[in-house]
Amino acid sequence: MYRYDAYDTQLVGERVTQFRDQVRRRLDGSLSEDEFRPLRLLNGLYLQLHAYMLRVAIPYGTLSSEQMRMLAHIARRYDKGYGHFTTRQNIQFNWTRLEDAPDILADLAKVEMHAIQTSGNTIRNTTADPFAGVAAEEIEDPRIYCEIIRQWSTLHPEFSFLPRKFKIAVTGAREDRAAVRVHDIGLAIRRDNSGEVGFEVMVGGGQGRTPMIAKTIREFLPKDQLLSYLEAILRVYNLAGRRDNKYKARIKILVHELGAETFHEQVEAEWAQLRDAGPNLQAVEIARIAAFFDPPRYEEVDSASYQAKLFQDRTFADWVRTNVAPHKQDGYAIVSISLKPEGEAPGDATAAQMEAVADFAERYSLQEIRVTHEQNLVLPHVRQPDLYALWQGLRDQELATANIGLISDIIACPGLDYCGLATTRSIPVAQRISRLFANLDRQHDIGELRLKISGCINACGHHHVGHIGILGVDRKGEEYYQITLGGRADENAAIGKIIGPAFSSANIVDAVETLVTVYLERRRDHERFVDTYERVGQTPFKEALYGSR
Amino acid sequence: MKTQAVTANLLVDGRVAFLTWEGDWSEKVEDSHVVTSNEEAEWLLDSAQRAVSAQVVIDPYLIEVSDSNGSAWPLSRREQIRAAGPTGTIDTAPDGLTAGLKQVA
Amino acid sequence: MVLVKNGSVAQDNWVSVTDDEMLPPGKPAIISKARWLRERCSLRRRSEALGLHLTSDDTLDDLVNALDGIALIVLEFPAFTDGRSYSTARLLRERYHFSGELRAVGQILRDQAHFMLRCGFDAFELVPNADIASWVEGLFEIAVHYQPAADARSPASDLRHR
Numbered sequence: 001m002y003r004y005d006a007y008d009t010q011l012v013g014e015r016v017t018q019f020r021d022q023v024r025r026r027l028d029g030s031l032s033e034d035e036f037r038p039l040r041l042l043n044g045l046y047l048q049l050h051a052y053m054l055r056v057a058i059p060y061g062t063l064s065s066e067q068m069r070m071l072a073h074i075a076r077r078y079d080k081g082y083g084h085f086t087t088r089q090n091i092q093f094n095w096t097r098l099e100d101a102p103d104i105l106a107d108l109a110k111v112e113m114h115a116i117q118t119s120g121n122t123i124r125n126t127t128a129d130p131f132a133g134v135a136a137e138e139i140e141d142p143r144i145y146c147e148i149i150r151q152w153s154t155l156h157p158e159f160s161f162l163p164r165k166f167k168i169a170v171t172g173a174r175e176d177r178a179a180v181r182v183h184d185i186g187l188a189i190r191r192d193n194s195g196e197v198g199f200e201v202m203v204g205g206g207q208g209r210t211p212m213i214a215k216t217i218r219e220f221l222p223k224d225q226l227l228s229y230l231e232a233i234l235r236v237y238n239l240a241g242r243r244d245n246k247y248k249a250r251i252k253i254l255v256h257e258l259g260a261e262t263f264h265e266q267v268e269a270e271w272a273q274l275r276d277a278g279p280n281l282q283a284v285e286i287a288r289i290a291a292f293f294d295p296p297r298y299e300e301v302d303s304a305s306y307q308a309k310l311f312q313d314r315t316f317a318d319w320v321r322t323n324v325a326p327h328k329q330d331g332y333a334i335v336s337i338s339l340k341p342e343g344e345a346p347g348d349a350t351a352a353q354m355e356a357v358a359d360f361a362e363r364y365s366l367q368e369i370r371v372t373h374e375q376n377l378v379l380p381h382v383r384q385p386d387l388y389a390l391w392q393g394l395r396d397q398e399l400a401t402a403n404i405g406l407i408s409d410i411i412a413c414p415g416l417d418y419c420g421l422a423t424t425r426s427i428p429v430a431q432r433i434s435r436l437f438a439n440l441d442r443q444h445d446i447g448e449l450r451l452k453i454s455g456c457i458n459a460c461g462h463h464h465v466g467h468i469g470i471l472g473v474d475r476k477g478e479e480y481y482q483i484t485l486g487g488r489a490d491e492n493a494a495i496g497k498i499i500g501p502a503f504s505s506a507n508i509v510d511a512v513e514t515l516v517t518v519y520l521e522r523r524r525d526h527e528r529f530v531d532t533y534e535r536v537g538q539t540p541f542k543e544a545l546y547g548s549r
Numbered sequence: 550m551k552t553q554a555v556t557a558n559l560l561v562d563g564r565v566a567f568l569t570w571e572g573d574w575s576e577k578v579e580d581s582h583v584v585t586s587n588e589e590a591e592w593l594l595d596s597a598q599r600a601v602s603a604q605v606v607i608d609p610y611l612i613e614v615s616d617s618n619g620s621a622w623p624l625s626r627r628e629q630i631r632a633a634g635p636t637g638t639i640d641t642a643p644d645g646l647t648a649g650l651k652q653v654a
Numbered sequence: 655m656v657l658v659k660n661g662s663v664a665q666d667n668w669v670s671v672t673d674d675e676m677l678p679p680g681k682p683a684i685i686s687k688a689r690w691l692r693e694r695c696s697l698r699r700r701s702e703a704l705g706l707h708l709t710s711d712d713t714l715d716d717l718v719n720a721l722d723g724i725a726l727i728v729l730e731f732p733a734f735t736d737g738r739s740y741s742t743a744r745l746l747r748e749r750y751h752f753s754g755e756l757r758a759v760g761q762i763l764r765d766q767a768h769f770m771l772r773c774g775f776d777a778f779e780l781v782p783n784a785d786i787a788s789w790v791e792g793l794f795e796i797a798v799h800y801q802p803a804a805d806a807r808s809p810a811s812d813l814r815h816r
Binding site: 005007008010011014015017018021022030035038039121151152154155156157158159160161162163227235238239243273277278279281282284285288 | 713734735736737738740741742744748749763765766768769770771772773785795796797798799800801802803809810811812813814815
């Protein structure tokens with residue numbers, strides 16, 4: 001993992017002091033709420049329905065066990081004993097007090113964390129493949145470049161008041177676990193014909209009320225040119241992005257209105273001026289950062305006991321099937337910890353659970369934890385012979401639900417239960433669906449099915465890219481839910497299509513059941529829900545839901 | 550005629566608050582000063598604005614309430630959730646703003 | 655209004671002139687970009703200094719070779735949240751090598767000043783009752799920088815390898 005040096009420590013410390021002073025000036029009345037709002041947002045402090053919500057950055061979703069312990073401490077000391085992991089690999093504390101916020105930031109700084117730019121019209125936390133560094137087919141660890149981007153974008157003097165928020169995601173693998181095509185900028189590490197490593201640069205993806213899949217504006221960018229190219233994109237956007245209408249201010253609208261080709265030309269013209277004079281790092285600095293992500297020293301592992309357990313304990317084997325992924329190192333495994341137990345709020349973890357995960361990371365995963373954009377946790381370096389004991393430990397903490405990638409592994413935004421923007425609730429819908437499909441055998445039979453729920457058109461619950469997407473809409477004070485089908489966030493990213501009129505809150509869960517039934521009747525061989533949908537199209541699903549009118 | 554009350558969030562901790570008959574702020578919606586005319590509603594909102602200037606609350610606004618047994622209850626779902634806390638599995642006792650509500654056994 | 659320049663209160667001798675007003679004799683004057691482009695030939699003969707006022711909608715494209723004789727550029731912030739002038743300032747300093755005064759006016763917060771300084775602004779027009787000491791303090795609250803910009807300060811990535 002990256003560790004702060006004296007410069008990083010000083011910057012984060014200065015930022016805490018600066019924010020403490022801003023809070024002081026707000027509380028003594030020298031700053032009005034209108035003046036303070038942009039300042040608190042630059043530090044991830046929102047005012048939500050019930051309280052201030054603090055969003056803490058988890059850079060590219062990587063946490064040490066020590067950092068996880070601090071998050072648990074904050075949950076317990078300053079909040080109500082739990083936190084919410086988000087679709088951008090961050091964590092939110094829902095019940096913080098303004099007067100405590102500077103102390104929370106000071107506590108975070110002790111473990112090299114911060115809340116800088118987790119809100120506001122800034123470059124937000126860069127997200128990454130949660131299997132970075134351990135995925136078998138990876139070209140290079142994307143976190144090296146995420147850390148480079150983190151530093152470059154932090155308190156960037158030119159890009160702290162963009163037309164709208166700005167999200168970057170990086171993957172180093174073919175299989176896209178970072179949803180790079182639905183980000184403002186998606187970067188995929190590629191190797192060109194000569195074997196050189198660089199990036200495919202995709203721009204203008206996003207969800208919200210105008211979902212779009214990012215367009216590739218450069219097939220191959222040499223990796224040492226990354227920052228000057230990003231600066232060129234951001235400068236074009238900062239100057240030309242729309243500021244007259246906040247719903248048209250994201251870069252996707254600029255790319256769409258100009259056309260990807262014109263946008264590309266403008267970026268290339270700006271880059272031509274910047275590539276030699278811009279912010280590119282020297283090789284020695286890239287090497288310094290890269291060294292933090294060198295693979296750990298793995299041991300020789302004898303996996304015989306693990307193989308035996310797989311035969312002896314079917315429940316364990318089921319968990320392995322969904323929650324354990326192949327590691328690039330023989331004898332090791334990548335373990336996903338589901339934060340979607342039956343009937344709970346997706347992505348929530350209690351302080352006790354966070355501490356337990358920190359313990360497990362220390363005992364079994366070289367102190368390392370990842371957060372996924374699907375709102376789960378990952379232990380990236382587990383020796384196969386430790387899997388059984390880890391699984392037993394996770395079970396004691398209600399963290400061993402064997403549902404990764406299945407229908408109850410639901411992404412859901414906080415919805416109207418917490419969020420000031422939401423118009424309908426999403427957590428209770430997720431809870432009801434997860435109870436309906438509580439039978440894990442049935443879930444395993446249904447197989448991979450990505451269900452995502454948003455409580456309003458801002459689409460924080462990623463419903464546009466769910467195999468089944470559910471969007472809450474308010475109709476004269478009643479909660480209704482619209483279904484989209486066929487969305488995907490993977491390397492074949494697609495926006496789901498609306499299937500028909502919305503369902504009442506009472507009927508939405510039955511509608512999901514109906515969709516699953518149609519799929520089970522129609523599927524061939526090993527087709528997943530989304531494969532069957534793509535083969536047979538909307539009609540059978542539509543007829544089952546609405547009759548053949 | 551609309552029956553209304555004034556709500557806001559407290560500056561210091563962001564908690565939901567309702568303007569009371571005494572001119573204070575209470576976390577309980579039942580304590581709300583309820584009015585039934587537009588003139589009274591404007592007067593109520595004006596007095597809430599003084600609490601903004603005094604750094605007590607942020608962004609006060611009027612909400613519609615029912616006032617059946619002399620205790621106000623918001624009409625909209627959003628305001629009901631603000632008044633009572635999140636629905637779903639998290640316990641939302643009226644005074645549930647302090648304790649750790651989601652302990653693991 | 656109060657002018658803060660290079661970290662302290664400064665006398666402001668400049669006069670802003672609308673497009674249909676005569677330029678005041680004997681005084682440095684600030685004019686619009688449109689007027690400058692239109693009347694450049696005659697204005698160049700003026701002996702007093704000239705400044706340009708750019709709104710955040712004004713682009714620099716037609717000014718690239720037309721900044722000779724300009725001693726001051728005023729960049730406007732119509733809202734705290736309108737960040738275009740940060741880019742414009744950097745372009746003026748870094749690409750067009752403008753070395754005169756770069757003045758920020760409009761809605762600017764004390765807490766944005768360090769960003770402005772880094773983008774090349776050296777003067778700020780503040781409301782009359784502004785807390786100047788606090789403002790100046792704000793300029794230097796953050797001493798470490800991760801990226802090169804229009805000021806001369808080295809980013810951490812360079813300092814690490816000195």
